[in-house]
Amino acid sequence: MSTQHPIEKQEFTITVYTENQIGLLNRIAIIFSRRKINIESLNTSPSEIEGIHRFTILIHETEEVVRKVASQIEKQVEVLKVYYNTNEDVIWQEMALYKVPTDVIAEKALVERLLRENGARAVVIRKDYTVFETTGHREETENLINVLQPYGLIEFVRSARIAIIKGSEGFHRKLQEFEKREPGHDVVENEYLNKGDKVFTM
Amino acid sequence: MNLMLTKEKQAPELLDKVKTISGAEALLIALLEEEVDTIFGYPGGAIMPIYDALYDYRDRLNHILVRHEQGGIHAGQGYARSSGKAGVVFATSGPGATNLVTGLADALIDSTPLVCITGQVFAHLLGTDAFQETDIVNITTPVTKWNYQVTDASEIPDAVAKAFHIARSGRPGPVLIDIAKNAQIQKFDFKGYTSCKHIRSYRPKPIVRQEYIQQAAELINNAKKPFVLWGQGVMLGSAEQEFKTFIEKAGIPAAWTIMGAGALPSDHPLNVGMLGMHGNYGPNVLTNECDVLIAIGMRFDDRVTGRLDKYAKQAQVIHLDIDPSEISKNVKATVPVWGDCKETLPMLTELIEATAHTEWLEKFRRYEQEEIKEVIQDELFPATGEITMGEVIQQLNELTKGEAIVVSDVGQHQMVACRYAKLNHTRSNITSGGLGTMGFALPAAIGAKFGALDRTVVAVIGDGGFQMTLQELGTIMQSGVDVKILILNNQFLGMVRQWQELFQDKRYSFVDITSPDFVTVASGYGIAGKSISEREGLKEALQEMLSHKGSFLLEVMVTKENNVFPMVPQGSSVSEIRLK
Numbered sequence: 001m002s003t004q005h006p007i008e009k010q011e012f013t014i015t016v017y018t019e020n021q022i023g024l025l026n027r028i029a030i031i032f033s034r035r036k037i038n039i040e041s042l043n044t045s046p047s048e049i050e051g052i053h054r055f056t057i058l059i060h061e062t063e064e065v066v067r068k069v070a071s072q073i074e075k076q077v078e079v080l081k082v083y084y085n086t087n088e089d090v091i092w093q094e095m096a097l098y099k100v101p102t103d104v105i106a107e108k109a110l111v112e113r114l115l116r117e118n119g120a121r122a123v124v125i126r127k128d129y130t131v132f133e134t135t136g137h138r139e140e141t142e143n144l145i146n147v148l149q150p151y152g153l154i155e156f157v158r159s160a161r162i163a164i165i166k167g168s169e170g171f172h173r174k175l176q177e178f179e180k181r182e183p184g185h186d187v188v189e190n191e192y193l194n195k196g197d198k199v200f201t202m
Numbered sequence: 203m204n205l206m207l208t209k210e211k212q213a214p215e216l217l218d219k220v221k222t223i224s225g226a227e228a229l230l231i232a233l234l235e236e237e238v239d240t241i242f243g244y245p246g247g248a249i250m251p252i253y254d255a256l257y258d259y260r261d262r263l264n265h266i267l268v269r270h271e272q273g274g275i276h277a278g279q280g281y282a283r284s285s286g287k288a289g290v291v292f293a294t295s296g297p298g299a300t301n302l303v304t305g306l307a308d309a310l311i312d313s314t315p316l317v318c319i320t321g322q323v324f325a326h327l328l329g330t331d332a333f334q335e336t337d338i339v340n341i342t343t344p345v346t347k348w349n350y351q352v353t354d355a356s357e358i359p360d361a362v363a364k365a366f367h368i369a370r371s372g373r374p375g376p377v378l379i380d381i382a383k384n385a386q387i388q389k390f391d392f393k394g395y396t397s398c399k400h401i402r403s404y405r406p407k408p409i410v411r412q413e414y415i416q417q418a419a420e421l422i423n424n425a426k427k428p429f430v431l432w433g434q435g436v437m438l439g440s441a442e443q444e445f446k447t448f449i450e451k452a453g454i455p456a457a458w459t460i461m462g463a464g465a466l467p468s469d470h471p472l473n474v475g476m477l478g479m480h481g482n483y484g485p486n487v488l489t490n491e492c493d494v495l496i497a498i499g500m501r502f503d504d505r506v507t508g509r510l511d512k513y514a515k516q517a518q519v520i521h522l523d524i525d526p527s528e529i530s531k532n533v534k535a536t537v538p539v540w541g542d543c544k545e546t547l548p549m550l551t552e553l554i555e556a557t558a559h560t561e562w563l564e565k566f567r568r569y570e571q572e573e574i575k576e577v578i579q580d581e582l583f584p585a586t587g588e589i590t591m592g593e594v595i596q597q598l599n600e601l602t603k604g605e606a607i608v609v610s611d612v613g614q615h616q617m618v619a620c621r622y623a624k625l626n627h628t629r630s631n632i633t634s635g636g637l638g639t640m641g642f643a644l645p646a647a648i649g650a651k652f653g654a655l656d657r658t659v660v661a662v663i664g665d666g667g668f669q670m671t672l673q674e675l676g677t678i679m680q681s682g683v684d685v686k687i688l689i690l691n692n693q694f695l696g697m698v699r700q701w702q703e704l705f706q707d708k709r710y711s712f713v714d715i716t717s718p719d720f721v722t723v724a725s726g727y728g729i730a731g732k733s734i735s736e737r738e739g740l741k742e743a744l745q746e747m748l749s750h751k752g753s754f755l756l757e758v759m760v761t762k763e764n765n766v767f768p769m770v771p772q773g774s775s776v777s778e779i780r781l782k
Binding site: 023026027034072074077080 | 404525531
């Protein structure tokens with residue numbers, strides 16, 4: 001963990017590998033709400049392994065709190081593994097969609113420049129409205145809102161963060177370990193052994 | 203259906219024995235396979251098919267009809283705590299199921315293995331606000347270790363297998379299976395029952411890391427003033443003997459949380475007493491003087507630590523626990539020993555040098571002498587005035603000689619019972635520790651007796667708590683269970699009154715509680731009873747209660763405004779413990 005100030009709040013991306021089980025989302029969500037922690041974004045998706053789900057949860061908290069929350073999540077029966085990372089440790093993206101009136105945008109904006117500068121593309125162009133899409137960090141998707149606002153932004157939506165852990169080798173090898181009756185040291189890790197590791201694992 | 207079980211290979215001969223049975227019957231077969239002998243429950247519409255199947259299993263499964271589902275689940279807890287097995291509880295949907303919530307929360311925080319089965323409306327009615335429909339899986343998610351809703355009979359064997367495995371393994375806890383009525387009725391091809399041994403996403407215990415054992419042993423070997431704190435984990439891990447061997451070899455004074463009481467006999471020379479808010483003087487003060495603090499199977503509850511930023515700051519902390527989320531949760535561990543103490547303690551014992559910390563132990567004894575002089579003497583042996591709670595427990599000790607199971611409720615009498623009850627054996631102190639559930643003791647005592655039929659069970663209860671679940675006298679009446687009920691009646695909600703006296707200028711706000719004539723109430727249930735208020739008859743009355751054949755209710759009128767001391771006021775450090 002590269003965090004210098006464990007008591008300062010910062011963004012943490014929590015990655016949770018789970019079984020596909022009804023009710024697990026609630027079980028995970030209440031771990032945050034019980035502690036009055038706001039989930040900034042939450043994404044559930046398949047993972048690199050068929051049948052294993054991957055939650056990506058973004059919260060703004062101190063490392064101390066994140067560590068405790070992560071261990072509470074990992075304690076849930078259907079949770080295989082939890083990782084938490086600071087922004088330096090992950091590659092992440094969010095996707096945003098913007099609906100604007102076509103006539104205004106076509107008349108007043110230099111559409112091409114606008115799209116180029118913001119790395120956006122038009123998904124739908126209709127007579128009455130146009131939908132742009134952009135993918136990037138929060139500031140980037142935020143920026144296009146500001147640009148489009150003067151042209152009468154009708155609708156805006158942004159997806160949750162999805163993130164790839166830079167130092168992760170994926171979950172295949174770990175899962176094989178998990179499936180063994182007597183999991184090896186590698187799976188039954190003791191978090192304190194990994195203190196110096198680039199990627200914190202619990 | 204995706205239960206993710208790794209199952210034992212199905213024996214070929216079982217395949218010939220495939221038979222078509224109902225989900226309800228499959229449940230009962232599964233319970234028998236898990237060696238369940240006792241069920242605490244209450245029927246209702248949505249669980250009727252299970253009760254109908256139970257009619258044919260009455261000879262093998264002893265179902266105790268309780269008077270309220272909360273009573274049922276506390277009885278299940280008492281059974282689990284006295285027997286070391288998982289308690290099993292049945293309830294119907296809706297209100298039956300929601301009445302379990304307090305017990306589930308209690309069992310989760312006190313790590314008690316329970317398997318609760320609730321009936322649910324027909325699957326096709328889920329979400330329609332059907333009669334007695336409630337979303338019990340979501341309601342109980344924060345208070346169960348695991349829960350699951352069954353909507354198809356074929357899920358039942360695996361779900362039950364998984365439930366027992368999860369409830370009992372690792373850090374034990376309550377699980378709940380909600381079974382839709384159609385699944386109870388539905389017939390399916392039952393291929394035999396296979397117990398669950400492994401769930402890939404669940405690691406109940408780790409492989410112990412030798413390096414931490416070595417680090418811990420090194421700290422202990424170099425310690426001048428080591429101090430052991432133990433909790434219920436020692437009993438949950440059945441590691442009483444390993445624990446005793448460890449502290450005896452290391453010669454370390456050891457103190458207990460109320461959940462840990464009894465794992466080491468009360469009169470063991472290294473047992474220095476109780477920790478926490480109403481614990482003993484020495485253990486609290488010396489927590490802030492020890493150099494190495496060894497916590498075993500305990501979780502540093504705020505009632506144990508008092509003010510955290512002034513808790514054992516001078517000490518190196520070794521924390522042995524099976525639940526990794528407890529390590530460094532409240533108190534930062536210098537050496538985290540994640541593992542089952544049944545394994546870790548012998549590993550540690552092997553590496554430590556045999557020592558005696560005579561002078562250090564002597565220090566505990568000096569504090570004890572002061573506590574005896576300032577508090578204990580007057581509490582246990584008052585010469586004049588009204589009866590104190592402490593002397594009742596003292597007299598009880600003299601009669602039971604520490605052989606009884608003491609079940610306590612919540613409040614002043616609980617602190618007195620836990621402080622002073624003599625316990626010779628493990629699994630002898632049953633109380634609601636983490637949740638502090640008033641009304642726990644009466645039903646828990648019923649369950650405790652069913653879990654340990656050869657032992658005397660004494661339920662010590664306050665006048666307030668008794669009135670929360672006194673309907674369970676009906677369960678005693680009908681089942682004929684032998685429970686000794688000892689009501690310590692101070693005519694107050696005593697612990698709240700004590701706080702109002704000490705911290706709120708004696709503004710006694712709604713703590714003056716009126717009680718019925720408890721002896722008459724008991725007699726209405728056919729339970730013998732007696733009420734006394736004079737010291738002279740105390741011992742005889744206790745003797746009468748203990749030697750009475752069957753249940754007996756003894757009410758002892760105790761002094762009204764006694765306070766439990768010592769006390770670590772909330773927000774204070776453990777070393778700021780008050781003797782008066």
